[in-house]
Amino acid sequence: MPASAETSTDAVLSEPLFMGVALLLNTPRDGRPAVVTCGIVPLSLASRDTAPFGLGIPPMGGPIGRIRNLALKGITEKVIFGPVQKYANAVARDATGQPFPGFFMDWPRRADILVQFGVPEFEYPRSDLPDTVHFVGPVSQGGSRDNSDVSLPEWWADLDTGRPVIHVTQGTIANRDYNDLIRPTIDGLANDDVLVVVSTGGRPEDTLTGPLPANVRVSSYLPYDELLPKTSVLVTNGGYGGVQFALRHGVPLVVAGQSEEKTEVCARVAWSGTGINLRTNRAKPDDVAKAVRRVLADPSYRQHAQRIGTAIAESRGVDALVDLVEKLEPGKD
Structure with a gap:
């Protein structure tokens, strides 16, 4: 019953x-x-x-x-x-x-x-x-949002130094193995003139082991309402909510996810022109770096993201x- x-x-x-x-x-x-x-x-x-x-x-x-x-x-x-x-x-x-x-x-x-x-x-x-x-x-x-409990990291001012900000996250579910996307992004962009901002999705920062290049900043959580307006490209495994939150701010994407709903989300990113779909669960550093550089160089990705962001803002x-x-x-x- x-x-x-x-x-x-x-x-x-x-x-x-x-x-x-x-x-x-x-x-x-x-x-x-x-x-x-x-x-x-x-x-x-x-x-x-x-x-x-x-x-x-x-x-x-x-x-x-x-x-x-x-x-x-x-x-x-x-x-x-x-x-x-x-x-x-x-x-x-x-x-x-x-x-x-x-x-x-x-x-x-x-x-x-x-x-x-x-x-x-x-x-x-x-x-x-x-x-x-x-x-x-x-x-x-809609509804109410409160990010007041997410404090800004001490390196926050580094976001305003003029370098493109590349944010990478594996979300809060499929983030047990940073080698899927976070570490390939770090390694692939280690020598680029960008700032790589990593969120570990709630896991302690020290779970991201190994050497970190000088252009990397790490935090467990980050206030997305404040971070995304400063972000040039979001690299993510394609969670539906996170992708739409990026698009709400007009941020183009590089996506690599083939589990849960992520296969379909990533396919829509490519179809909508808002980013590049790497079509994998485990990205290679060179592939991430090439995709990020392409999105940075081609303004159409941001234009499509902003188009969808306008629709989201009106919802x-x-x-x-x-x-x-x-x-x-x-x-x-």
């Missing part, structure tokens, strides 16, 4: 990878709470205009592109994930008496509302997009989510 059956519930909010809430959709709307999907990863809905989610393949226009997408969809759903779909159907039948509502990776299209925490400018166009989808901007938009984020939930028609809780 779902928890919503034991207490008065008007709406259930879920991120798209929690598929248990999808089973509520086997009940007619007047017999359940509204289901609101909160898109905290790139939009995963299947479309005739896009390749299946997770492959990191950018759109291809025209009839050939749609044929490609249809073929990939069949292979993905029937072959690669066929056994998973059978399992999902068995679980759903056991819980609700009905099979899983559609392909298990595409269930958010059946939600009453899909609130996508992004902007259309950073998402592949879909001519068959359901009208239940609402782009509201990143989670960092409302979580405040728009609140409005959408409050407008829902009540069902039977």
